[in-house]
Amino acid sequence: MQHATPSPAERPLRADARRNRRRLLDAAIALILELGGEPSRDAVAERAGVGIGTLYRHFPDRHSLLRAVALDVIDRTVERGEAALAESTSGGEALRRYLHDAVDSGLGVVNVVHALLDRTDWPDRRAAAQHVLDRLIDRARRDGAIDHDVTATDIALAAIRFCRPLAIGLDPAEERAIAHRQLAAYLDGLPVRLG
Amino acid sequence: MQHATPSPAERPLRADARRNRRRLLDAAIALILELGGEPSRDAVAERAGVGIGTLYRHFPDRHSLLRAVALDVIDRTVERGEAALAESTSGGEALRRYLHDAVDSGLGVVNVVHALLDRTDWPDRRAAAQHVLDRLIDRARRDGAIDHDVTATDIALAAIRFCRPLAIGLDPAEERAIAHRQLAAYLDGLPVRLG
DNA sequence: CTGTAAGCGGAGCAATATACTCCGTTTCAT
DNA sequence: ATGAAACGGAGTATATTGCTCCGCTTACAG
Numbered sequence: 001m002q003h004a005t006p007s008p009a010e011r012p013l014r015a016d017a018r019r020n021r022r023r024l025l026d027a028a029i030a031l032i033l034e035l036g037g038e039p040s041r042d043a044v045a046e047r048a049g050v051g052i053g054t055l056y057r058h059f060p061d062r063h064s065l066l067r068a069v070a071l072d073v074i075d076r077t078v079e080r081g082e083a084a085l086a087e088s089t090s091g092g093e094a095l096r097r098y099l100h101d102a103v104d105s106g107l108g109v110v111n112v113v114h115a116l117l118d119r120t121d122w123p124d125r126r127a128a129a130q131h132v133l134d135r136l137i138d139r140a141r142r143d144g145a146i147d148h149d150v151t152a153t154d155i156a157l158a159a160i161r162f163c164r165p166l167a168i169g170l171d172p173a174e175e176r177a178i179a180h181r182q183l184a185a186y187l188d189g190l191p192v193r194l195g
Numbered sequence: 196m197q198h199a200t201p202s203p204a205e206r207p208l209r210a211d212a213r214r215n216r217r218r219l220l221d222a223a224i225a226l227i228l229e230l231g232g233e234p235s236r237d238a239v240a241e242r243a244g245v246g247i248g249t250l251y252r253h254f255p256d257r258h259s260l261l262r263a264v265a266l267d268v269i270d271r272t273v274e275r276g277e278a279a280l281a282e283s284t285s286g287g288e289a290l291r292r293y294l295h296d297a298v299d300s301g302l303g304v305v306n307v308v309h310a311l312l313d314r315t316d317w318p319d320r321r322a323a324a325q326h327v328l329d330r331l332i333d334r335a336r337r338d339g340a341i342d343h344d345v346t347a348t349d350i351a352l353a354a355i356r357f358c359r360p361l362a363i364g365l366d367p368a369e370e371r372a373i374a375h376r377q378l379a380a381y382l383d384g385l386p387v388r389l390g
Numbered sequence: 391c392t393g394t395a396a397g398c399g400g401a402g403c404a405a406t407a408t409a410c411t412c413c414g415t416t417t418c419a420t
Numbered sequence: 421a422t423g424a425a426a427c428g429g430a431g432t433a434t435a436t437t438g439c440t441c442c443g444c445t446t447a448c449a450g
Contacts, residue, residue, distance in 0.1 A: 013425095013426095014417085014418055014419075014424095014425060014426065015417095015418070015419090016417065016418070016425090016426065016427080017418095017425080017426060017427090020426085020427085036231065036232070037231075037232055040407075040408060040409090041408070041409065041410085042407090042408075042409090045428095045429095050427085050428085051427060051428035051429055052409095052410080052428080052429065053410095053411085053412085053413095053426090053427065053428055053429065054426075054427055054428070056409090056410065056411080057426070057427080060410095062409085111361075111362075111363065114363065154376075157361070157373055157377070158377060160361055160363065161356065161357075161361065161377055162356075164359070164361070166306075166352070166355055166356065166359070167306075167307075168306065168309065168355065178352055181349075182352070182353060182356055182381065184384070185381050185384035185385050186377065186380050186381045186384055187384065188383070188384030188385075189379070189380035189381055189382065189383030189384030189385070190380050190384070206396095208396095208397095209395095209396060209397065209446085209447055209448080210446095210447070210448090211396095211397065211398080211446070211447070212396075212397060212398090212447095215397085215398085235436075235437060235438090236437070236438065236439085237436090237437075237438090240399095240400095245398085245399085246398060246399035246400055247399080247400065247438095247439085248397095248398065248399055248400065248439095248440085248441085248442095249397080249398055249399070251438090251439065251440080252397075252398080255439095257438085
């Protein structure tokens, strides 16, 4: 045990491997958002412009692709949540911005994946997401932007509803535009006005 | 060609056949609402407590079950829309009632089915649904309940969004309760208050 | 009560879709 | 230039689903 044997995960990926991994993730996200369900492996590989062998090398078993997709999206959402918290002038504005960002960053896939995955997966990330949301709500409350009867569950469920793809054959831009419009109206209707 | 040969469709179904048909429809609706997608034939038959042969006798080809489900739900929705129009004291109230009824009567399956079916199917019913919606909006506008920039498309898309199953493993009652809460907030946030 | 046609169930086969492996070829990094 | 890493995709195994067929059961008219 002289020099710690570097676990294989540590070795940096070759450039093409990193690129393909990213492509697979993006393809999977796009497909899930489009069809509102789990896409077949072959479809993901084709969409990514990559061989199936490549998909299996990066994501060997049934769940690992979905897991990776969920982590990717959650991380992005948490990051944006932090930014919203840091940069917004009011709690209401931060919360509103967070939810609109969630629509844009594809949080919808997490909902879809969530249904397919064991809840015991990635407890840490879920905790991180939960934590950001809690802080957002807390601040919005302290600023008087939302009532106390608006719970974290309400917001989480709203995120699920408004981020979920309509799966009606709309193109992604239109889909997002609609989600933003509807979300805005919903937020306007929540007890007490959001900044 | 003496006495007009009665087309087979005309002969009234035997009592058990009618019961089973109804069961199949209900099972299909429940399954679609639960999993947010097309259920397998076998699953529908099992849920209905009926043999697969029976399913195929009633709905011989790929689309006929889905079509029947959609017609069933649309008819119910149109009916309720008419009632809302007839019984409500204001246009805003009628529109609000219509949307909440849509959540209850499983309009969500139409969204799901819609994506799987050819749009050229059942043009008549679609027209009927469209017509009720148009009248509801027209009346709500005349009553000053909604602005002119709230279009029929907005309302239709809202119906799609709020009726769509969350497919998160909630039981149906909870699912509906959430949809009602969210819909209410959304409606409150629409330009100009609904009666 | 009885006969019979309408209806039922579900085993089982065919078709399709999906998961996953394997290995010769290509690309990257040094 | 060369070895290690990664790639592609044909091909096979497996699961899923769609659908048929026919012997049995049930409704209901007479």
